[in-house]
Amino acid sequence: MLQSEQLDTRLVLAANDKVAAGLLIQRLPLQGEANLAGAGAVASDEDQIGLNEDYNRIAILAASLKREELLELDADTILRRLFWEEDLRRFEPLVGDEGPRFACTCSRERVSSMLRSLGRDEIESIIAEQGQVEVGCDFCGAQYRFDPVDAAQVFLQPHAQPPATPNLQ
Ligand SMILES: [Zn+2]
The missing domain is CATH 3.90.1280.10 (HSP33 redox switch-like)
Structure with a gap:
C-alpha cells in the first residue's frame, strides 16, 4: 500500500470457517485528485507517511482489535469500542445493485x-x-x-x- 498508493494504511483481517472480516484504515490523501488520477505520489503525502499523529493514533487503536472481536461483533460495536473518543461519521452501507459484490472481468x-x-x-x-x-x-x-x-x-x-x-x- 505504501508503495502503490503512497498512503498510510493499516489492514486487520481475520477468518474462521464461517466468517471472513476485515478492517481497513487509510489516511485520506492530502490532494486526492492527483492520487485518484494515478498521477503518482503527491510529495506532501509521501512526506506525511508515518508522521500524521491522528492517523497513527487511529491505526494503533485499530491494531488493538482482537481476532474474536473482528469475527463476532457488528461494525457499529467495533467502531464504538475502538474509536469512542473520535468524531465518528458512519455512512450507510450500499446494498443491492449499488453495494459491493464479487465480480471478475475475466472471460x-x-x-x-x-x-x-x-x-x-x-x-x-x-x-x-x-x-x-x-x-x-x-x-x-x-x-x-x-x-x-x-x-x-x-x-x-x-x-x-x-x-x-x-x-x-
Ligand atoms: Zn476471473
Missing part, C-alpha cells in the same frame, strides 16, 4: 487474446508438451481450457472462424 475472450499475445509458437509448444493449454484466473478461480482445436482457433481471424459446434467448447 474466455480475454484469455484468448492473452494467448494470441504469447504467439502461436509458444502455444503450440505448450500443446505439444501438455496436450492442451490451461489458464486459471487467480482472482475468481475460473479455469479456461483450450484443446488443440480451440488453440488453433485462437489464431484465426474472428470472421474466419467456423460456427461453434458443441463438441468444440
Whole structure:
C-alpha cells in the first residue's frame, strides 16, 4: 500500500470457517485528485507517511482489535469500542445493485487474446508438451481450457472462424 498508493494504511483481517472480516484504515490523501488520477505520489503525502499523529493514533487503536472481536461483533460495536473518543461519521452501507459484490472481468475472450499475445509458437509448444493449454484466473478461480482445436482457433481471424459446434467448447 505504501508503495502503490503512497498512503498510510493499516489492514486487520481475520477468518474462521464461517466468517471472513476485515478492517481497513487509510489516511485520506492530502490532494486526492492527483492520487485518484494515478498521477503518482503527491510529495506532501509521501512526506506525511508515518508522521500524521491522528492517523497513527487511529491505526494503533485499530491494531488493538482482537481476532474474536473482528469475527463476532457488528461494525457499529467495533467502531464504538475502538474509536469512542473520535468524531465518528458512519455512512450507510450500499446494498443491492449499488453495494459491493464479487465480480471478475475475466472471460474466455480475454484469455484468448492473452494467448494470441504469447504467439502461436509458444502455444503450440505448450500443446505439444501438455496436450492442451490451461489458464486459471487467480482472482475468481475460473479455469479456461483450450484443446488443440480451440488453440488453433485462437489464431484465426474472428470472421474466419467456423460456427461453434458443441463438441468444440
Ligand atoms: Zn476471473
